[in-house]
Amino acid sequence: MTFILFILSNLLRQKIRTGLTVLGISIGITTVVALGIFVNSAKAATEELILAGGADFTVAEAGVADMTFSSLTTEDLALLETYDEIEHVSGVELAISKVGANAYFFQIGIDAGDLPFFDAPLVEGRLFGADATDEIMIGDRAADQLDAGIGGTVEIRDIPFTVVGIYDTGTTSLDAGAILPLAAVQEYDSREGLVTLAYVTVRDGTDIDALTDRIKAENEGLATLAGIDDVGAVDQGIEILDAVNLGITILAVFIGGIAVMNTMAMAVFERTREFGILRALGWRTRRILQMVLGESLLLCLFAAVFGSILAVILTQLIVLFPTVSAFITPQYTLDVFLRGLAVGIGVALLGAIYPAFRAARLSPAQAIRYE
Amino acid sequence: MSEQPDIVIDVQDLVKTYDEGRTRALDGANFQVRRGEFVSITGPSGCGKSTLLHAIAALERPDSGTIRVNGEEITAKRDLSSYRAQGIGLIFQLHNLLPNLTASENVQVPMYETKRSTGARRERAEELLRLVGLGDKVKKRPTQLSGGERQRVAIARALANDPPIILADEPTGSLDSKASQQALDLLRDVQRGQAVTLVLVSHDSRIAAAADRTVYMLDGKIDAESTDRSPEVETDAAASRSSPVV
Ligand SMILES: Nc1ncnc2c1ncn2[C@@H]1O[C@H](COP(=O)(O)OP(=O)(O)O)[C@@H](O)[C@H]1O
Numbered sequence: 001m002t003f004i005l006f007i008l009s010n011l012l013r014q015k016i017r018t019g020l021t022v023l024g025i026s027i028g029i030t031t032v033v034a035l036g037i038f039v040n041s042a043k044a045a046t047e048e049l050i051l052a053g054g055a056d057f058t059v060a061e062a063g064v065a066d067m068t069f070s071s072l073t074t075e076d077l078a079l080l081e082t083y084d085e086i087e088h089v090s091g092v093e094l095a096i097s098k099v100g101a102n103a104y105f106f107q108i109g110i111d112a113g114d115l116p117f118f119d120a121p122l123v124e125g126r127l128f129g130a131d132a133t134d135e136i137m138i139g140d141r142a143a144d145q146l147d148a149g150i151g152g153t154v155e156i157r158d159i160p161f162t163v164v165g166i167y168d169t170g171t172t173s174l175d176a177g178a179i180l181p182l183a184a185v186q187e188y189d190s191r192e193g194l195v196t197l198a199y200v201t202v203r204d205g206t207d208i209d210a211l212t213d214r215i216k217a218e219n220e221g222l223a224t225l226a227g228i229d230d231v232g233a234v235d236q237g238i239e240i241l242d243a244v245n246l247g248i249t250i251l252a253v254f255i256g257g258i259a260v261m262n263t264m265a266m267a268v269f270e271r272t273r274e275f276g277i278l279r280a281l282g283w284r285t286r287r288i289l290q291m292v293l294g295e296s297l298l299l300c301l302f303a304a305v306f307g308s309i310l311a312v313i314l315t316q317l318i319v320l321f322p323t324v325s326a327f328i329t330p331q332y333t334l335d336v337f338l339r340g341l342a343v344g345i346g347v348a349l350l351g352a353i354y355p356a357f358r359a360a361r362l363s364p365a366q367a368i369r370y371e
Numbered sequence: 372m373s374e375q376p377d378i379v380i381d382v383q384d385l386v387k388t389y390d391e392g393r394t395r396a397l398d399g400a401n402f403q404v405r406r407g408e409f410v411s412i413t414g415p416s417g418c419g420k421s422t423l424l425h426a427i428a429a430l431e432r433p434d435s436g437t438i439r440v441n442g443e444e445i446t447a448k449r450d451l452s453s454y455r456a457q458g459i460g461l462i463f464q465l466h467n468l469l470p471n472l473t474a475s476e477n478v479q480v481p482m483y484e485t486k487r488s489t490g491a492r493r494e495r496a497e498e499l500l501r502l503v504g505l506g507d508k509v510k511k512r513p514t515q516l517s518g519g520e521r522q523r524v525a526i527a528r529a530l531a532n533d534p535p536i537i538l539a540d541e542p543t544g545s546l547d548s549k550a551s552q553q554a555l556d557l558l559r560d561v562q563r564g565q566a567v568t569l570v571l572v573s574h575d576s577r578i579a580a581a582a583d584r585t586v587y588m589l590d591g592k593i594d595a596e597s598t599d600r601s602p603e604v605e606t607d608a609a610a611s612r613s614s615p616v617v
């Protein structure tokens with residue numbers, strides 16, 4: 001029998017205890033992994049939004065708590081246009097309100113003149129007209145969810161709009177929402193003359209980092225967003241999510257560690273005599289340490305695998321809610337599963353170190369006499 | 372006496388106390404065993420037999436005195452684990468086997484600290500189980516074996532790494548008289564056949580009588596007279612060693 005099978009057979013001696021411990025650790029790992037999936041998905045969704053329509057970067061008002069609270073004036077937009085490297089600036093007004101079953105129906109108000117610079121490939125119909133105020137383009141997911149087609153009506157804040165086009169951008173929140181005339185959104189948002197963000201496209205060969213640095217340096221009130229790492233400047237949400245995620249991870253390691261410590265301490269205590277025999281038969285303290293740590297690691301590895309599977313199932317169940325699927329597509333990236341695995345290993349080591357050293361330090365003669 | 376080349380175990384003035392000196396488990400014990408000899412130690416419960424055996428097995432460090440095995444002072448040894456694994460084979464009275472392992476796996480336990488491959492470990496274990504008459508029980512767990520069979524597994528395990536010395540602490544203590552006799556016969560066969568030195572501890576003087584030589588212990592000391600009686604018996608033991616039975 002290989003050493004690893006020996007370790008496994010020790011775990012199987014107390015099937016219920018092992019099973020319950022695995023289950024307990026799994027739940028912690030499920031929490032960490034599922035939360036990680038959501039944080040990553042939320043980040044991906046936010047990133048998609050800042051680079052929506054093929055923008056090179058986005059400009060927002062600096063220092064706001066949430067990106068949707070940002071306000072840019074017509075002067076801000078004009079100022080951006082003075083930069084030579086900038087090819088085009090589209091001011092857009094973002095709004096979120098309940099439409100149909102979707103509580104977070106996403107709306108982008110954009111000027112018809114800016115539409116050629118906003119990449120939203122139509123799958124049906126046409127762009128809204130230059131002077132239209134009651135026309136709307138909806139995403140393919142929104143079309144499904146609202147069961148609306150070309151010529152149909154979508155009501156936003158009790159105002160009816162006629163669907164003239166259906167697009168597919170590949171961006172979850174956009175495809176579950178709508179693109180409509182800027183003036184219409186500004187009117188129902190009561191924000192005449194203001195926009196939320198400016199989508200910027202630059203001329204070929206522009207060093208985007210250098211340009212955004214310059215814009216920030218020259219305009220204190222503006223924040224530039226070229227990727228997810230910049231979002232913290234205009235949105236505390238992601239930072240809070242990251243902090244919560246880290247907090248839960250640390251908590252999971254400690255709670256799991258204590259659970260494993262309890263299990264391993266019991267396993268070591270009730271096998272005192274056996275450890276004495278193993279030592280008497282020539283087992284080194286190192287091998288005893290390896291055995292106890294190995295049992296703990298194996299236990300937590302099972303929990304990591306089981307917990308990760310549970311997390312995926314849980315996530316898939318949660319995105320069945322239209323409210324969630326409206327702005328998030330689950331991102332199953334390797335890093336969240338590695339984080340789950342790291343929690344498992346952390347829990348295993350934290351929980352096993354004390355019992356393992358106790359087992360290794362037992363005097364063989366005392367342990368053999370132990371009844 | 373320690374200069375004699377055929378003395379394998381030489382214990383001099385061994386003292387071991389417990390409870391901050393209140394219990395003197397060994398109180399100046401002197402004890403010698405010759406190569407290939409079968410010696411039993413007997414005496415009343417609590418007289419220090421197990422303590423002496425544990426000290427020889429390097430499971431416990433004495434307070435004072437010396438233990439030389441094959442001329443080497445074992446308390447000075449750095450690697451006690453390899454001495455325990457290769458230098459001696461140990462057999463205890465009770466709950467001796469790991470319950471979650473089969474007979475074969477139990478016999479393999481001391482072999483984990485050697486360079487043997489998994490396959491070689493299994494082969495060696497099965498060979499030893501055949502030697503102790505359990506060739507058909509290699510896959511049985513302790514709960515599926517009788518007390519006598521379990522003790523045979525323990526004997527096979529003690530032989531795993533071919534140690535020159537076997538130390539048995541009350542090996543028949545939990546067996547009925549028939550199984551006791553069988554275990555004793557097996558131990559003697561092994562001692563002769565494998566040419567090992569066997570030290571057996573038993574509080575039961577009838578069991579102890581099976582040995583070539585018996586020493587008596589009382590209050591942590593070896594009765595000097597019993598040790599003095601040894602030379603006559605020793606010649607018999609040396610003669611029987613040349614005709615292996617296993
Ligand atoms: N770990 C220990 N702590 C305290 N006293 C012990 C310990 N081990 C043995 N003793 C005492 O040492 C004495 C000798 O014990 P032991 O060697 O087991 O005797 P025997 O094997 O002859 O019955 C006994 O009085 C016993 O109670």
Ligand SMILES: [Mg+2]
Pocket residue numbers: 420421422540541
């Ligand atoms: Mg005893």
